[in-house]
Amino acid sequence: xxxxxxMEGPVTLSEEAFLTINCTYTATGYPSLFWYVQYPxxxxxxxxxxxxxxxxxxxxxxxxxxxxxxxxxxxxxxSVQVSDSAVYFCALRPNDYKLSFGAGTTVTVRx
Amino acid sequence: xxxxxxxxxxxxxxxxxxxFLECVQDMDHENMFWYRQDPGLGLRLIYFSYxxxxxxxxxxxxxxxxxxxxxxxxxLILESASTNQTxxxxxxxxxxxxxxxxxxxxxxxxxxxx
Numbered sequence: 001x002x003x004x005x006x007m008e009g010p011v012t013l014s015e016e017a018f019l020t021i022n023c024t025y026t027a028t029g030y031p032s033l034f035w036y037v038q039y040p041x042x043x044x045x046x047x048x049x050x051x052x053x054x055x056x057x058x059x060x061x062x063x064x065x066x067x068x069x070x071x072x073x074x075x076x077x078x079s080v081q082v083s084d085s086a087v088y089f090c091a092l093r094p095n096d097y098k099l100s101f102g103a104g105t106t107v108t109v110r111x
Numbered sequence: 112x113x114x115x116x117x118x119x120x121x122x123x124x125x126x127x128x129x130x131f132l133e134c135v136q137d138m139d140h141e142n143m144f145w146y147r148q149d150p151g152l153g154l155r156l157i158y159f160s161y162x163x164x165x166x167x168x169x170x171x172x173x174x175x176x177x178x179x180x181x182x183x184x185x186x187l188i189l190e191s192a193s194t195n196q197t198x199x200x201x202x203x204x205x206x207x208x209x210x211x212x213x214x215x216x217x218x219x220x221x222x223x224x225x
Contacts, residue, residue, distance in 0.1 A: 004153075030210075031210055032209075032210040032211040034213075036216075042218065043115075043201065043216040043217055043218045043219055044154075044201065044203075044216040045216070046213045046214075049211060049213065051209075051210065051211035089153060089154065093210045093211070093212075093214075094210055095209075095210050097142055097159070097161065097205075097207065097210065097212075098156060098159055098167070098169065099144065099156070099203070099205075099214055100156065100170075101146075101153045101154040101155075102153050103151055103152060103153035104153045104154075
């Protein structure tokens with residue numbers, strides 16, 4: 001079946017530090033890959049996505065590249081801010097449209 | 112802006128009660144989802160609907176049922192609530208535009224079963 005594995009948190013960083021959150025997946029076919037973010041007290045919102053191999057999704061300074069050979073979609077940001085404190089979810093969506101999520105990684109950025 | 116509205120932010124119910132969680136979307140989306148979110152487990156799919164009156168079981172459907180009589184509304188039903196169903200419930204919707212289509216989420220309903 002389809003599954004997503006992402007690095008466990010929590011992750012605590014200082015402002016302007018580099019952030020990486022690892023995500024690997026198992027899927028049949030060619031799923032689309034997503035990163036969603038959940039800010040405190042809010043619902044999930046799409047951060048970025050990639051729909052085919054070697055695509056790079058980017059938004060708000062975050063980037064992730066769809067690597068089919070390593071079945072990975074790692075999230076990176078070069079310089080985090082306090083406002084980036086949130087829970088980050090990696091997700092995949094195959095052609096049957098069922099969206100599957102990883103366990104989530106809590107990121108806290110300290111000033 | 113797309114809006115997915117869940118009827119309650121917080122709900123407290125007693126063991127054995129029948130519980131209805133309602134979700135309404137205003138963007139004419141074909142697909143709607145119900146998830147539960149638990150610490151360390153992420154979001155787990157309970158049920159998925161790809162059209163009116165059409166549904167598919169997700170990964171954890173036991174103890175739940177759903178109803179989709181109108182395109183904009185997707186209801187999650189706990190037939191007999193139990194304490195292990197205490198959780199955050201999230202509704203989502205999307206167009207049926209392919210695997211790359213974005214899903215939009217509601218604010219969530221935190222259900223406590225006592």
